[in-house]
Amino acid sequence: MTPKMAQDVTGMTTETVSGRTALITGASAGIGKAFAEVFAAKGWNVVLTARRAERLEALASELVAKHGIAATPIALDLAAPDGVQRLVAEIGSRGLTIDGLVNNAGFGVAGYYARTSWKAQKDFLQVMVAAPCELTHALLPGMIERGFGRIVNVASVAGLIPGTPGHTLYAASKAFMIKFSESLLLENRGANVLTTALCPGFTHTEFHDVAGVGKRVSKFGKAWWNTAAEVAEAGYDGVMRGRSIVVVGRRSKQVVALMKLLPEPLALRMVAGRSRSFRAE
Ligand SMILES: NC(=O)c1ccc[n+]([C@@H]2O[C@H](COP(=O)([O-])OP(=O)(O)OC[C@H]3O[C@@H](n4cnc5c(N)ncnc54)[C@H](OP(=O)(O)O)[C@@H]3O)[C@@H](O)[C@H]2O)c1
Numbered sequence: 001m002t003p004k005m006a007q008d009v010t011g012m013t014t015e016t017v018s019g020r021t022a023l024i025t026g027a028s029a030g031i032g033k034a035f036a037e038v039f040a041a042k043g044w045n046v047v048l049t050a051r052r053a054e055r056l057e058a059l060a061s062e063l064v065a066k067h068g069i070a071a072t073p074i075a076l077d078l079a080a081p082d083g084v085q086r087l088v089a090e091i092g093s094r095g096l097t098i099d100g101l102v103n104n105a106g107f108g109v110a111g112y113y114a115r116t117s118w119k120a121q122k123d124f125l126q127v128m129v130a131a132p133c134e135l136t137h138a139l140l141p142g143m144i145e146r147g148f149g150r151i152v153n154v155a156s157v158a159g160l161i162p163g164t165p166g167h168t169l170y171a172a173s174k175a176f177m178i179k180f181s182e183s184l185l186l187e188n189r190g191a192n193v194l195t196t197a198l199c200p201g202f203t204h205t206e207f208h209d210v211a212g213v214g215k216r217v218s219k220f221g222k223a224w225w226n227t228a229a230e231v232a233e234a235g236y237d238g239v240m241r242g243r244s245i246v247v248v249g250r251r252s253k254q255v256v257a258l259m260k261l262l263p264e265p266l267a268l269r270m271v272a273g274r275s276r277s278f279r280a281e
Contacts (some may be wrong), residue, residue: 018043021070022100022150023091025078025135028055030205031154032104034232036063036071042236044100045070049087051077072096078105079123084134098139099146102235103132103177104154108211112281113168121169128173133180140184140193149193150239151184153177157201157252160245161259162268164275167211174199178245185244194242198235201252203228224251 022039026032028050036046040063048056048071056073063071074090076083091098106128109120132153143149158164159174181197188195202225208214226249238246247253259267 020099021045023047024102026105028052034228038232040067078131100150102152144191151195155197162271196239200231200248
């Protein structure tokens with residue numbers, strides 16, 4: 001590792017990241033799209049993946065024109081069991097070296113567990129848990145070898161507070177990603193490969209409409225919401241500083257702090273009561 005790289009753990013320079021490549025999953029909308037904009041603005045080349053090819057192509061062209069970086073769209077479905085394998089093969093065949101990874105693609109399955117299909121839950125686990133684990137496993141050795149890597153796992157405030165009725169596996173999947181991120185950070189920090197679990201609260205994206213709960217969550221006041229750009233900026237800044245967990249937004253930080261103080265049964269009751277207004281049965 002060069003001395004310059006060693007300094008990167010506490011503060012990256014544009015010069016250091018310029019020309020490196022970041023892979024962002026779920027880049028066709030919301031937080032992933034905002035991450036693509038942040039990375040490109042900092043001088044990174046980007047690989048953009050999601051299912052909607054036209055959106056990825058339009059974003060790639062926009063970022064190339066605006067920031068003079070290279071942008072590669074790769075459209076595929078991460079719910080497919082061979083999705084990650086295909087993605088890694090595509091990256092390899094184009095000769096790309098991935099130094100930054102944002103595991104962001106995601107969606108919610110509305111409703112109580114017993115009333116949902118196993119197919120929906122299985123796809124959910126594939127996209128939210130298995131794919132990020134597999135992708136990280138494929139890309140991490142190269143990052144360690146090169147002595148540089150930045151990984152953001154987009155989790156959620158939901159992973160830091162009690163589970164809710166409805167969206168049954170959501171909190172569990174995000175708690176998983178938070179613990180996974182912490183272990184990765186501790187294992188690889190010495191090799192200058194930093195991992196951050198990014199925990200946004202409500203964020204203006206397509207997420208809630210896709211899950212069919214857009215109308216319900218819109219009842220939450222302005223103070224509860226962040227923009228996708230704010231979330232992505234906080235995530236980028238956090239991983240460059242080597243922070244293990246980044247909670248986004250004042251209200252989210254208050255909720256997380258309060259839930260840590262309360263006894264579990266009381267925290268569970270409070271979250272259950274509040275979540276009735278935005279979680280579908
Ligand atoms: N919005 C919030 O309030 C909020 C809060 C906390 C955490 N988060 C987390 O933030 C992340 C991004 O969500 P968002 O809010 O930005 O939602 P969004 O606007 O709906 O974007 C979701 C992205 O994931 C992609 N995606 C979904 N299923 C996929 C699949 N099977 N294969 C490949 N890509 C897939 C979508 O692309 P295609 O449809 O084109 O495939 C899209 O690019 C998620 O992990 C979510 O859990 C969101």
